[in-house]
Amino acid sequence: QVQLVESGGGVVQPGRSLRLSCAASGFTFSRFGMHWVRQAPGKGLEWVAIISFDGGYKYYADSVKGRFTISRDNSKNTLYLQIHSLSAEDTAVYYCAKADSSSSFDYWGQGTLVTVSS
Amino acid sequence: QSALTQPRSVSGSPGQSVTISCTGTSSDVGAYNYVSWYQQHPGKAPKLMICDVTKRPSGVPDRFFGSKSDNTASLTISGLQADDEADYYCCSYAGSFTWVFGGGTRLSVL
Numbered sequence: 504q505v506q507l508v509e510s511g512g513g514v515v516q517p518g519r520s521l522r523l524s525c526a527a528s529g530f531t532f533s534r535f536g537m538h539w540v541r542q543a544p545g546k547g548l549e550w551v552a553i554i555s556f557d558g559g560y561k562y563y564a565d566s567v568k569g570r571f572t573i574s575r576d577n578s579k580n581t582l583y584l585q586i587h588s589l590s591a592e593d594t595a596v597y598y599c600a601k602a603d604s605s606s607s608f609d610y611w612g613q614g615t616l617v618t619v620s621s
Numbered sequence: 622q623s624a625l626t627q628p629r630s631v632s633g634s635p636g637q638s639v640t641i642s643c644t645g646t647s648s649d650v651g652a653y654n655y656v657s658w659y660q661q662h663p664g665k666a667p668k669l670m671i672c673d674v675t676k677r678p679s680g681v682p683d684r685f686f687g688s689k690s691d692n693t694a695s696l697t698i699s700g701l702q703a704d705d706e707a708d709y710y711c712c713s714y715a716g717s718f719t720w721v722f723g724g725g726t727r728l729s730v731l
Contacts, residue, residue: 562718607657
C-alpha cells in the first residue's frame with residue numbers, strides 16, 4: 504500500500520533554514536509528480552509546491568517562491584522541501600502528497616510540524 | 622492565488638443530505654474540470670473524496686457526490702453518518718501548474 508512518511512520538522516528559530524523529507528513506498532515513486540501542502544494551526548490547507556516525476560519542472564505558490572525549494576531523489580524514493588529564512592508565518596504541518604493522473608492529491612502523509620519560534 | 626470560498630460550517634442530522642459549496646473564479650474552478658474534495662478528521666491527514674469534479678476514488682461511498690456549475694463546485698453528502706463529521710476542503714487547479722484550496726467547511730452531524 505502507498506505510504507508517505509514525512510520527517511524533519513521541529514522547533515526552529517526565525518531566520519534559520521530547515522529541510523523536510525518525505526519517504527515514499529508502495530508505488531513506483533519515479534513515475535509520479537509530488538506535492539507539498541501545509542496547514543497552519545487551526546487553519547486551512549495551502550498548496551505549496553509541485554515537482555514533476557523526474558524533477559524536471561518545479562512550481563511554487565507565490566507565498567513561498569524564492570524561499571522554498573522542492574527536490575527529489577528517485578534513487579532513494581524521497582521527496583524534499585528546503586525552507587530558508589523561516590518566519591512565524593511558516594509555522595504549520597507540512598504534508599507531502601502524491602499527484603494522481605487527474606490533477607488531484609490521491610495519497611497524503613501524516614505530516615510533520617514545523618514551529619518557528621525564538 | 623486567492624483561496625476558494627467555502628461556508629465555514631454546515632450541519633445535518635443522521636440520514637439527511639448536506640451540500641457544501643466552493644466558489645472560485647473563471648481562472649480556476651470555472652476554467653478547468655479539475656476540482657477535488659478532501660475530508661479531514663481532527664489530527665489526521667486529508668483524504669481524497671472526489672476528483673475531476675465528479676469522480677469517486679475506489680473505496681469512497683456513493684453517498685458522496687460532486688458537481689460544478691460555472692465558477693462554483695459543490696459536494697453533496699447524502700445519508701449522513703456520524704463518521705462524516707469532519708472538515709471538508711475543495712481544491713482546484715488554477716493553471717500554470719498551481720493549485721488553490723478552499724478555506725474549509727466544518728461538517729457537524731447533529
